[in-house]
Amino acid sequence: MKPRPKTLSLHQRPSLVALESLGQALEPMDGFGAFLKALPDIYAGRDFRRLAQRWALCALEGRPVGMGFGAHVIKVGVQSHLLDFIDKEALGCLATHGAGAIHDIELAVAGKTSEDVAASLEVGRFGMAGETVEIWEAALGRVQAEKIGLGEALGREILDGDFPHAELSVLAQSVAADQPMMILAAIGTDTIHVHPNIDGAALGEGSLRDFQALCRFIATLEEGLWINLGSAVIMPEAFLKGVALARNAGADLSGMMTAVLDMIRHYRPTQNVQMRPPGEGLQLQAQHELLVPLLHQAVFWYLNQPEELDDA
Secondary structure, rough: OOOOOOOOOOOOOOEEEEEEHHHOOOOOOOOOHHHHHOOOOOHHHHHHHHHHHHHHHHHOOOOEEEEEHHHHHHHHHHHHHHHHHHHHHOEEEEEEHHHHHHHHHHHHHEEOOOOHHHHHHHHOOOOEHHHHHHHHEEEEEEEEHHOOOHHHHHHHHHHHHOOOOOOHHHHHHHHHHHOOEEEEEEOOOOOOHOOOOOOHHHHHHHHHHHHHHHHHOOOOOOOOOEEEEEEOOHHHHHHHHHHHHHOOOOOOOOOOOEEEEEOOOOHHHHHHHHHHOOOOOEEEEEEEHHHHHHHHHHHHHHHOHHHHHOOO
């Protein structure tokens, strides 16, 4: 029998992010249209408006909008904005990797997440929150028993577990809304992988199902929008493979818009999301906790004022 690492309760583990730190999604504020019109029509000012307009037009016309995001997006508290996009049918597909799912799960279970890695390593407790591991183990059992993807399995564990903050979980609320939510695992990169009862076969099976579902969605993105929000490697690589498969199958993606939103410019998002795919590519640099709420305001302002939309 493989020895199990010593775990501790997530509720007792020190965490850097708590409920009171999270942001809130607001209805469009009075005067926000004046702010949009006052932005310079050059570089980021132009691209910000263009992205918000394409997003709003997609929502109005039923065009597909998808997003791949990194773990930091959940840590900095913009999940309420993503959930509002889902609830108002302005975001039809979400994908992240294992770390993003871990932070989402921990917030749902305990209302807090994000370890102090250096301090936890020093005392031998990094990645040892027992509840987090148990939820993953149960979800991997669902993957094989129910033949579903990893994202759906994790979302159902949160919903069925009746956790106190499930309303904040992008995983759970995507499943509740019957919307695709994909988790693409990269073996060895997530804390849960060190635990011996994590089923590698189920992890690969569920993740591959989700990747295949992501590829099917990418093939529908003609005149749609794909956003890479804060993922530097895994989501950009997966997106490019989905584009490659879509083009191989003859899908026309020439009218697609892609957007990279991150704090700094990275090689893979720039190349694999902005530059290489067909269609128009944009990139905006800013902190997630500022840019996502601003985009949320802008998109819904345009949705409420469709006469202000240019041909996006």
